[in-house]
Amino acid sequence: MKPVKKVVLAYSGGLDTSVILRWLIETHKCEVVAWCADVGQAEELSGLEKKAKDTGAAHYVQMDLREAFVRDFVFPALRANAIYEGEYLLGTSLARPCIIEGMMKTVKETGADAISHGATGKGNDQVRFELGAMFFDPEVQVIAPWREWSLRSRTDCIEYAKKHGIPITVSAEKPYSMDRNLLHLSFEGGVLEDPWNEPPKDMFLLTRDPMDAPNEPEYLEIGFENGNPVSINGQAYGPAMLLGRMNEIAGRHGVGRIDLCESRYVGMKSRGVYETPGGTVLHRAHRAMESITLDREQIRIRDSLIPEYSTLVYRGFWFAPERIMLQGMFDSIQEVVTGTVRLKLYKGNVTVVGRKSPYTLYREDFVTFERDDVYDQRDATGFIRLTGLRLRLDALRDRAKR
Secondary structure, three states, X not given: OOOOOEEEEEOOOOXXXXXXXXXXXXXXXXXXXXXXXXXXXXXXXXXXXXXXXXXXXXXXXXXXXXXHHHHHHHHHHHHOOOOEOOOEOOHHHHHHHXXXXXXXXHHHHHOOOEEEOOOOOOOOHHHHHHHHXXXXXXXXXXEOHHHOOOOOOHHHHHHHHHHOOOOOOOEOOXXXXXXXXXXXXXXXXXXXXXXXXXXXHHHOOOOOOHHHOOOOOEEEEEEEEOOXXXXXXXXXXXXXXXXXXXXXXXXXXXXXXXXXXXXXXXXOEEEEEEEOHHHHHHHHHHHHHXXXXXXXXXXXXXXXXXXXXXXXXXXXXXXXXXXXXXXXXXXXXXXXXXXXXXXXXXXXXXXXXXXXXXXXXXXXXXXXXXXXXXXXXXXXXXXXXXXXXXXXXXXXXXXXXX
């Protein structure tokens, strides 16, 4: 690696990046720009500038990306019904390309030589950050301390922080790694590394324990336009405000908790516990909206590609041409995904109880069990015979072989 004079560090103020900030200064003798993206961490951002400069940062930059995160990353994934391995709504995976896009703007503006991040050599984030950086600057230098330094664990980082007087909020007894944004809050590490251990009850921050949630269900209506949620109970919101409001509503009913062991891109299994209250409701509502507005074959073909799309996002290929291609195809059928979905939230559950759209394909006059004048049931005879023709031919062939 060429000598560097200025590094833009993706800084969160957590254990890893606080230690990295000081390590960069000591190891590379360089100027460090502590760069922080506001993607909805809320109170986690408080006091970061002072902490960064006290730790040695020459400059601190905080970029508000909340609206861009939801509008340009969360909502496109929602329109794709993206979900990884059947459960994970990709909260961290979607935030990383948003963060690197903003970060690379600061790299260009400051004339920095390199970027640095706190992703470990075992995880997915190193891939997500660096693939995104390559997209914006093919020649960018990357300093990944977890792949270079002598520290081997978070316990080592805690000791390093204590030695250098760096304030931290974790301990060896409770070394949770938390990642929060407007879409979710994730937890890993510590007691969670044993997949048999139940998560501590006091760990969750965004959602109420379903057992302690209200004893009465709450009904709400979500309005959609072109596949995007635009209103709650008739009140229009911008993307970030809408997701924030949904988090509040769903969170108090204990909606959106998942505990899974997922397949990391590098090959190992990883246990993660996630809170995704608003996103869980929106995902369910979007599916319901599509159920009456999209053609059967559109849904079937699109659904066959959801795992591919979701895997691309999970593995860090947000800016790859194949993800962009799939997005274009998925978005091309969203124009009619417009209308209103009514849902019931109750003790961790989300139930769709109504849906309507000006573009509905649902025709009561066709599906009614009462007498109708639009459908001749005798037509089904020929339909079934033609549909089953290949099965009849297979059976006749097999009979001839006996």
